Amino acid sequence: MKWNPFINALAAVAYIGAVALFMHFIESLRHDTPDTLLDSLGFISLFVCSAAIMAFLFFYQPLVRLIEGKKAAAVSYFLKTIGIFGAITVAVLALVSLQ
Secondary structure, three states, X not given: OOOOHHHXXXXXXXXXXXXXXXXXXXXXXXXXXXXXXXXXXXXXHHHHHHHHXXXXXXXXXXXXXXXXXXXHHHHHHHHHHHHHHHHHHHHHHHHHHHO
């Protein structure tokens, strides 16, 4: 698979969407139940897992390029990924605000 910033940004958006759908589903099942210790453990575990996945999507390829001595390519790749992700985020927020 050839990596590129667009695929990384789309993967991040897809992951966030999947987590949001999962959380919405869980909330619909448990809307009238009190929070438990397992809820807190689940939330923190999901947070740590999400941080690791996002770190991989945003930093792995730039880090590989940096280790290879391609500093300009690493910075460019990272900024392109962040820029594409930011543009998708703005588009999603614009769609949400139209509702």
